[in-house]
Amino acid sequence: MNTFKMNRRTLIGTGAAALTLAGLARGASAQSPIKVAGIYTVPVEQQWVSRLHLAAEAAKEQGMIEYTFAENTANTDYPRVMREYAEAGTQLIMGEIFGVEQEAREVAPDYPETAFLLGSSLPPDAGIANLSVFDNYIQDASFLSGIIAGAMTKSGKIGMVGGFPIPEVNRLMNAFMAGVRETRPDATFQISFIGSWFDPPKAKETAFAMIEAGADVMYAERFGVSDAAKEKGVLAIGNVIDTQKDYPDTVVASALWNFSPTLAAALEKVTAGTFAAEDYGIYSTMPKGGCSLAPLGTFEGKVPGEAMTLVAEREAAIKDGSFKVEVNDAEPKAS
Known part of the structure; x- marks a missing residue:
């Protein structure tokens, strides 16, 4: 997997991301950091994916999560990378599956203890209880x-x-x-x-x-x-x-x-053990920050x-x- 440190990235908006996650961080201070992995089909500098990466980095800096990621993942490799992260004990996997919808939805049921928060054009499937979707409803x-x-x-x-x-x-x-x-x-x-x-x-x-x-x-x-x-x-x-x-x-x-409200909502449910198949699109709207x-x-x-x-x-x-x-x-x- 292709992992890199944030110090070679220049992204915008760390302050906003940190503020969104601050409340959750205070509430989770006694918890062990959640293991989170990102799977991205493009470089993390790309506009859309950069927002996911930035929110995760902010949560990592606050001690809420342990975070690793794979970028430039080909659609044909996406299911394999999902399995590798899940089998490594990752608790929350996030990314985008617009070009690999069917394959990703076939992988998730094999790992019921792993939560999947994935950008998708399709609605959540109640039959895949551990896969939630989101999109940038901005x-x-x-x-x-x-x-x-x-x-x-x-x-x-x-x-x-x-x-x-x-x-x-x-x-x-x-x-x-x-x-x-x-x-x-x-x-x-x-x-x-x-x-x-x-x-x-x-x-x-x-x-x-x-x-x-x-x-x-x-x-x-x-x-x-x-x-x-x-x-x-x-x-x-x-x-x-x-x-x-x-x-x-x-x-x-x-x-x-600002992806932080979406990530914060997912982390809260993972922590509480209530993560389920839901559409997180609402957290991208202006009233939700x-x-x-x-x-x-x-x-x-x-x-x-x-x-x-x-x-x-x-x-x-x-x-x-x-x-x-x-x-x-x-x-x-x-x-």
Whole structure:
């Protein structure tokens, strides 16, 4: 297995992750650390997986868990790695099984003493009691970032580059587009999927084509898009992580995912012996602290005031439950 130490990683948001887990850490201080393993099909620098890894590292630093991980795990190897970790006495295995759904669900029943918390497009199966699913339901924050994008575009043309048209990508794109229409009802969208979770050069080239076609704001669902926006002098909206410091003249806003509420809920149930087949998607929502809009950084004061007032109003309404962002998992359509 391919394990690495955190000191060669540069990830964002450790403070938020630590705060989310602090209460659980205090309550579990008398417990032995839970043995946790992560199985990832991409490098831990990749946006989506970085959030899982960051939350686990925060829990490890607080003494709540022992943590090891395997990255760049091929789908064909995923079941084998699951078995190796389970047979080594791992209590909680987390990761993503979007490309290996059936195989992973065949492994889990063989290890009833191991809890599996896995990113999935499918619902939990009551017949596999030790496998829970989650996804990044951060459509609330994506919607708010869309409001800002609609206010910042001059051409009214938005480019959007995604990995694969699966529910966890589609719902964020659809929410973003709905937010754009709040401030720019006549906006048009170019949409493309690159068929990879981690191919920055391909994402960059796809973004270049959209910018050449008139897009002046890019939705960067994948790494590489913000690089293209920077080179061409247009704006970008980030997804899952905050890259504003890396692109201070390019990234206006980002929808952030905080995995710590999801992990904390799972650890609590593992500790209590109540882990069961459940959908943990709710813990990614804004009312649960699972997502937020990143600080504007260098764009503070540069976004029209009317748009920021609307963002504040919608955010408050999302948190108190009076406004619901639609969860639309259908593949988004270009204009």
